Amino acid sequence: MLHLIADWLLQNEWMAVKKIRLTHPAAWVHGSIHGVLLGFLFGWVGGVVLALLHMIVDTRVPIRWWVRVFKKCEKSPDLPIVLIGCDQVLHMACIAGWMVARGAFMG
Secondary structure, rough: HHHHHHHHHOOOOHHHHHOOOOHHHHHHHHHHHHHHHHHHHOOOOOOHHHHHHHHHOOOOOOHHHHHHHOOOOOOOOHHHHHHHHHHHHHHHHHHHHHHHHHHHOOO
C-alpha cells in the first residue's frame, strides 16, 4: 500500500515527467518519498535500497528492455498501459524480493 500511495497519490506531474533522468531533482524527490514511506516498514536500510531500486526502474530502461526483448510489443497500440503495468509489477517485485532477502538473512 505504501508503494501505491507514493506512486499514485504523492506523485505530481513534475515528478512523473522528469523522474526518468537520475540527474533531475524530480527523480530524487520521488525516490525519497518512497524511501521514507518504505523505511517506516523496512527500516532505513530497506527504505534506501528500495528507493534506489525504484529510481532505477523509473528510468524506464529496465521496462523498455523487457518490452523489447521479452514481450516483443514495442509497437502495440496498448504500449502505454503495458509500460505502466510492467513498471508497477517490477516495483512490487523489488519490494517482495527485499522481504524475501530480509527473511532469509534474519532467520
